[in-house]
Amino acid sequence: MTKETNDRRYTSFADLAKAMGTNPADLRKQYLDKAIADANGEGSDPRPTWMREERKADLAQRKEMEERDRENEIADMMREDTVCDSFHEAFGDVGALSILEIGDAPQELDMPEPAEAQAECHAIVTTIFDLFRDTRLEPSAQAIAWGIVNSFHYEAQKLANEEDRLSGELQDMARRPDPSEIYATELEDLQLRAQTKLEQRSAIECMRDYAADCYRSQTGRPWSAARGSKVSSVTTASQIASADFLKARATALREKRNPTGPIVVFSGGQEWHDFQQLYARLDQIKARIPSMTLCTTGQRKGCDAIAAAWAANNGVPLVAFVPNSNRYGKSAGFRRNEQLLNLNPVEAIVCQGTGIQLNLLEELKRKNVPTHAFPISGQAPIAADTKRQAWG
Structure with missing residues (x-):
């Protein structure tokens, strides 16, 4: 039989916190509060006043960072549970069939799930800032994130041009009615191709606008295109x-x-x-x-x-x-x-x-x-x- 002693060792901060009936976040908060109190002269800190003032400023900054990280964590949790209406409209309200390229047969191709599209769009932009923050690469984060949003914008413009071209062809065919079966098939395929481009453009525009919102939340500045127009039904x-x-x-x-x-x-x-x-x-x-x-x-x-x-x-x-x-x-x-x-x-x-x-x-x-x-x-x-x- 092994004799139980008071020497209890813990292999992690989380285990120690669990044994004390609290959690790591609470322990960090308690530590920072006590350290700030010592820096204010409320504790038994024997150091000179100027050293306590420097310590106080450092601890206050650390506490602010802790609170900001907690706010960001809560915001991420809320974001995961909330999908924007624009994503439901752009990714959910689509036709049963689609034609991606000329000559293809109609196919039943699904859109990405709205929640996944929103989450991944958010991750694409914010991960760059998280990766580069507090490193020597931090100044490059804004430029790279701007380029990511601009890539969505460029693709949306390209799809819009193709949609306009197909719509023009569809209008020309509608002006020249023909009772033949070939004409009816070509007209239906052209209409389906135009509808597919419209759905593709709407989805990419939705992701572009959401990525632009993520860019603004990270930089404090609104995203703007280098050239061309940024117009969609969900932009702010x-x-x-x-x-x-x-x-x-x-x-x-x-x-x-x-x-x-x-x-x-x-x-x-x-x-x-x-x-x-x-x-x-x-x-x-x-x-x-x-x-x-x-x-x-x-x-x-x-x-x-x-x-x-x-x-x-x-x-x-x-x-x-x-x-x-x-x-x-x-x-x-x-x-x-x-x-x-x-x-x-x-x-x-x-x-x-x-x-x-x-x-x-x-x-x-x-x-x-x-x-x-x-x-x-x-x-x-x-x-x-x-x-x-x-x-x-």
Whole structure:
């Protein structure tokens, strides 16, 4: 018979926690709380005050990271249990048959499960950030994730072009009716191919928009396409290239590529930190003009990026007018200003930047467009934490 002693050894932190009637997360919280109390001088820590202050800051940061990890864990659990309606619509509401390529026979091919599609789409984007975080590769995470979303966008555009082509052929055949059996078979196959492309495009657009939301949650910035239009029924803020917007405005071929709301122009410099005052003014304008369409000067940082983030959060259509430097050279910015003025905007916001913003401000005033001008000196002081991040 072996004599029982008080020397009980544990091979893992989890076993020790179980024996103490708690769990590892609670133990870590208790440890951090006690350490913070010691750093505040509430315990018996004999170290000098300056050492306790450094320890206090370090422990507070660790506690914040623990809480953030727990929040992310809860969010992941909720996400696993909740599938967006857009995935149910795009992946669940499809026809029984499909034709993938010309000459193929109709096949019964299923779509991926909506829950699996959403989960894998989330994993594709967020895994890059999780893998690179706190390593020397972290600066590359945003660029790679942007490319992933852009790959969905490129494929959606390609499918949309094929869908348009097949729909045109279908319309041509419908104009030339033929009583023969061959004609009926070809018409049915063409219609099924067009329907298949529509279903493929809807699914890829759904994944693109969800991946863009994941990109925004990780970076704090809205995703925008390098070129072309990003338009779908489930997007929160349509990023529409100016060429597509102007063409659709003239021809009115597609309503969703042609925002019909009153135009509000927004422009500003690339150096700007006080987003609260811009958000507040945009909120006021949207309260007066609920159906507004926001047109920016298309810069990827500074004021235009702030406006893009606001539009994404508030479901406002956004049109990014990027200057055509290849065609107009140094005068491209001023040509772009002319395009904005020709839209007959009902209101405008201009933040101090370069001579291009000054020119736009003067032209808006000349056309008697109500304009809100924000000088650089009118910004709120930059927060201390932001300064430290900027200084590294």
